[in-house]
Every structure is written in structure tokens, then in C-alpha cells.
Amino acid sequence: MIEEQTIIGVMPETLVAEVRKLCEQGYRLVQICATRLGEELQMDYSFDLNRKFVNFRFLLPKTGGRVPSITGVYFCAFTYENEISDLFGVQVEGNALDFKGNFYTTAMKHPFIQDAVPASVPAPAKPGVQ
Amino acid sequence: MGHRTIIPFGPQHPVLPEPIHIDLVVEDEKVVEAVPSIGFIHRGLERLVEKKDFVEFVYIAERICGICSFIHGQTYCQGVEEIMKIEVPTRAKYLRTIWGELSRIHSHLLWAGLMADGFGFESLFMHSWRVREQVLDIIEATTGGRVIFGSCKVGGARRDISPEQMTWMLKQLEVVEKEMRLIVDVFMNDDSVKHRLCGVGVISKADAISLGAVGPTLRGSGVADDMRLLKYAAFGELDFAPISRTDGDSYSRCAVRCDELFQSLDIIRQAAAKMPTGEIAVKVTGNPSGEFFSRVEQPRGEVVYYIKGNGTKNLTRFRARTPTFANVPALVKMLAGCELADVPVLVLTIDPCISCTER
Numbered sequence: 001m002i003e004e005q006t007i008i009g010v011m012p013e014t015l016v017a018e019v020r021k022l023c024e025q026g027y028r029l030v031q032i033c034a035t036r037l038g039e040e041l042q043m044d045y046s047f048d049l050n051r052k053f054v055n056f057r058f059l060l061p062k063t064g065g066r067v068p069s070i071t072g073v074y075f076c077a078f079t080y081e082n083e084i085s086d087l088f089g090v091q092v093e094g095n096a097l098d099f100k101g102n103f104y105t106t107a108m109k110h111p112f113i114q115d116a117v118p119a120s121v122p123a124p125a126k127p128g129v130q
Numbered sequence: 131m132g133h134r135t136i137i138p139f140g141p142q143h144p145v146l147p148e149p150i151h152i153d154l155v156v157e158d159e160k161v162v163e164a165v166p167s168i169g170f171i172h173r174g175l176e177r178l179v180e181k182k183d184f185v186e187f188v189y190i191a192e193r194i195c196g197i198c199s200f201i202h203g204q205t206y207c208q209g210v211e212e213i214m215k216i217e218v219p220t221r222a223k224y225l226r227t228i229w230g231e232l233s234r235i236h237s238h239l240l241w242a243g244l245m246a247d248g249f250g251f252e253s254l255f256m257h258s259w260r261v262r263e264q265v266l267d268i269i270e271a272t273t274g275g276r277v278i279f280g281s282c283k284v285g286g287a288r289r290d291i292s293p294e295q296m297t298w299m300l301k302q303l304e305v306v307e308k309e310m311r312l313i314v315d316v317f318m319n320d321d322s323v324k325h326r327l328c329g330v331g332v333i334s335k336a337d338a339i340s341l342g343a344v345g346p347t348l349r350g351s352g353v354a355d356d357m358r359l360l361k362y363a364a365f366g367e368l369d370f371a372p373i374s375r376t377d378g379d380s381y382s383r384c385a386v387r388c389d390e391l392f393q394s395l396d397i398i399r400q401a402a403a404k405m406p407t408g409e410i411a412v413k414v415t416g417n418p419s420g421e422f423f424s425r426v427e428q429p430r431g432e433v434v435y436y437i438k439g440n441g442t443k444n445l446t447r448f449r450a451r452t453p454t455f456a457n458v459p460a461l462v463k464m465l466a467g468c469e470l471a472d473v474p475v476l477v478l479t480i481d482p483c484i485s486c487t488e489r
Contacts, residue, residue: 002212002362005423029342030425031434031451044436046423051360053423076342076459086169097165104169111174 032080209424237429286411345431
């Protein structure tokens with residue numbers, strides 16, 4: 001095995017406090033990731049300290065899920081939080097740099113929670129063409 | 131407080147032919163705030179796992195980026211192999227190490243050329259890319275491809291390097307090393323280069339960690355962290371220690387990459403000397419069931435793949451966090467307070483790859 005990876009279940013309500021504890025120990029935010037599992041979203045917050053990998057995990061409903069922002073602890077989380085907001089529709093409360101759904105330019109809203117990806121997205125009509 | 135103006139940088143800019151946009155809030159010639167925008171060409175490659183099976187998907191992973199394509203394929207394969215508990219033949223691990231380090235050399239030389247072009251040193255740009263061509267020739271001779279290698283697969287490697295090819299490659303690398311020393315000497319000692327880089331865009335050690343920086347951006351601020359210390363591929367059997375600098379400025383980030391050029395050469399030579407004979411791949415049966423966060427050191431820093439399978443031929447989730455994505459917050463920090471003329475150089479010091487970021 002390349003490395004041991006610790007996955008810890010947390011509640012969204014205690015997320016910020018748990019993340020703050022890791023930050024105080026010197027952990028680096030590695031990534032935030034959402035994964036669709038049927039009608040739920042699996043949220044992963046990964047951290048690293050000297051190649052010790054720790055991951056916080058909790059579940060949200062597929063639509064309408066809300067999470068508190070951790071940008072007050074790790075400012076760099078703004079990129080990940082805008083990403084999960086744009087691609088998965090997760091509502092992040094308190095993002096320090098909120099692009100309000102305009103971080104990614106996508107052909108459809110929240111494409112990563114849609115059931116099927118269309119084979120091709122129709123091109124916008126050219127001006128003057130009926 | 132002076133009059134504030136917003137100057138847009140990108141998504142089309144002569145220094146960086148990749149679509150990142152930054153709103154630069156300036157007072158006179160000083161940048162007081164930078165607001166980045168990406169996502170102009172987001173490709174949604176991650177969802178292609180629903181259409182391509184886990185064996186085929188390595189071709190998609192390699193196409194996330196045209197510079198570190200091999201390492202993307204390697205990261206993907208290592209993740210799937212961890213889930214499926216596949217023991218890759220030792221020779222394949224050494225082959226992956228060699229091709230990964232060749233990728234790092236050509237990526238850093240590409241960056242060196244772009245950087246030289248960024249601060250107006252055209253001849254240095256041309257020399258850097260001329261030497262890079264020689265590295266690409268080696269890659270082409272050993273893998274058949276110059277951009278997409280196609281030599282990594284789940285279970286091992288698709289191609290081998292013959293003893294004759296290895297001898298030829300090592301001889302070619304001696305020529306490359308001599309040429310690189312001339313280029314690096316200019317980067318490290320030329321007054322005009324140092325004038326543009328020293329003391330510019332300083333990121334402290336604490337900031338580099340709290341901003342989630344990776345790769346040479348992190349190591350240039352005094353944090354000797356490198357995913358190769360995880361000892362994936364053949365790194366557990368090779369002599370390796372991360373290169374870092376402590377000043378945290380543009381010159382430090384540049385120096386880390388310059389030193390890594392020669393470190394990669396050393397790693398290749400070690401691997402060539404220690405490489406065992408034997409098989410280069412094992413047969414893969416079954417489908418992945420489980421999950422793994424696969425982490426590998428790309429030229430720009432740590433790349434993270436989250437791979438999750440449910441026992442079918444299609445993965446449930448593939449997610450790639452690329453190094454440039456992680457370095458954007460550090461870039462925002464280093465831009466605040468800089469001179470407007472330094473913006474292109476600072477953007478280039480994180481070696482941005484928007485193709486990766488828009489996976």
C-alpha cells in the first residue's frame with residue numbers, strides 16, 4: 001500500500017470546528033470533493049501533515065444540501081467551495097470569495113448531479129439565423 | 131487612498147496562452163487586490179468514467195494535460211491498482227519512474243522558456259525550448275509519443291526500454307545536462323533575471339501551508355514536502371530528498387525548478403542502474419470495488435485523484451485535483467501588493483497549467 005488514509009465521519013454542524021483543530025495542528029488543506037451516491041452526495045474534506053492523510057466525510061441530500069464554509073479557517077477553500085456549488089449545487093454558507101454560481105462556465109446548471117450527460121449540447125443559434 | 135482602477139488580465143494574454151482571467155484592482159501602478167476567474171473551458175472529463183470502462187479511462191486521464199500527461203496516467207493507474215490490490219512488476223515501477231522524471235525535465239524546461247519569454251529574455255526562451263526538444267526526442271524514442279506517451283496501463287507498462295535504448299538515452303541525457311547547466315547558470319546568476327525575480331511575490335512558509343500551495347510554489351517557501359516521499363513507483367529504492375528554498379520569492383521558486391532538473395537526471399540514472407529484468411505488466415481481472423485518494427508529485431506539484439468503484443467496469447467517481455487549482459489562492463496572495471509590471475512574471479512563477487485545471 002502506498003499510504004494509510006484515515007477517513008473520519010463528521011457532522012456538517014461540527015465541520016468548521018473539526019477543521020479548525022486540524023489547521024491549528026499545521027495540516028494543509030488538500031482538497032474538497034463531492035461524489036454523487038444515488039440520492040445523496042458524499043462530501044470529502046482532505047488534509048495532509050507531513051504526508052499523513054486525513055479525510056473528513058459526511059453525507060448531504062442530492063439537492064438542496066447546505067454546508068458551512070471553511071474559508072474562515074482555510075481561505076484557499078474558496079476554489080473548492082465554488083466548484084462544488086457550481087457543479088453539484090451544494091449551497092455553501094459564508095464563502096469568503098463567493099462567485100455565486102459563476103466560477104465555472106457550464107452548458108447546464110449543476111451538471112454533476114444530472115442523471116445523464118447529453119451526447120452533445122446544442123450550439124447557440126447564430127444571430128439572424130432562423 | 132489613490133484612485134482605484136480594475137485592469138483585466140486574460141483570459142487572452144500574450145504571456146500566457148491559456149484562459150485564466152484575473153481582475154487586478156490597481157492604485158497607480160500597484161496591485162491592491164486580485165480576483166481570479168477560471169472555468170472558461172471546463173471539460174467535465176471527470177464524468178467520462180460513466181462512459182469509458184476503468185481500463186480505457188487511462189487514455190482520458192492522460193489527456194487531462196499535454197505536459198504532465200504521463201503522470202496523470204500513472205496517478206490514475208496507481209489509484210486503481212491500490213483499490214484492486216494489484217502488485218505491479220518492479221520493472222514497470224522503474225519504467226514509470228524514468229518516464230515520470232523525463233516528464234518533469236521537459237515540463238520544467240517548458241516553464242523555463244515561458245518564464246524567460248515573460249521577462250523579455252528571448253534567446254533564453256529559445257535555448258530552453260531547444261534543449262526541451264532533445265528530451266522530447268528521448269521520450270519519442272522510448273514511448274512512441276512526444277505529448278501523449280500511452281505507455282502506462284493498469285497493471286504495469288505497455289512498453290519496455292531495451293538495453294540499447296537505455297544506453298542511448300543515458301548518453302543523450304549527458305548532452306542535455308551540459309546544455310541545461312548553461313541555461314540554469316543564466317537563470318541563477320544573470321543580473322537582469324535576478325532583478326525581475328529576487329524579492330518579488332514573497333509567500334511565507336506559514337502562508338504557503340495555509341493557502342494550500344503545492345510543488346515548487348510550496349518548496350520555494352521552505353516546506354520540503356514532495357509526494358515522491360510516499361515512495362510510490364520505484365522511489366522507495368532510490369536516493370531522493372526534496373529540494374527547497376527558504377526565501378519564498380519568485381527567484382526561490384525558479385531555483386527549486388532549476389535544481390529539480392538535475393535531480394530528475396540523477397533519479398533517471400539511479401533507476402537505469404538499478405532496474406531489474408522481468409515482466410512489465412500483470413494481467414488484470416475483475417473490476418475495482420473500493421476507494422482511494424491517489425497522490426503523485428507532478429512537475430507543478432501534488433496531484434490528487436479520488437477514485438471510487440462499486441465492482442462494475444465503470445467507476446462511480448473519478449475526481450482530479452490538479453496542482454494549478456491548488457496554487458491559485460497562493461497566486462492571489464502574491465499578486466496583492468505587487469507592481470503591475472510584475473503580474474505576468476508572478477503568474478508564471480506558479481507554472482500555471484489551465485488545461486489541467488479545466489479537466
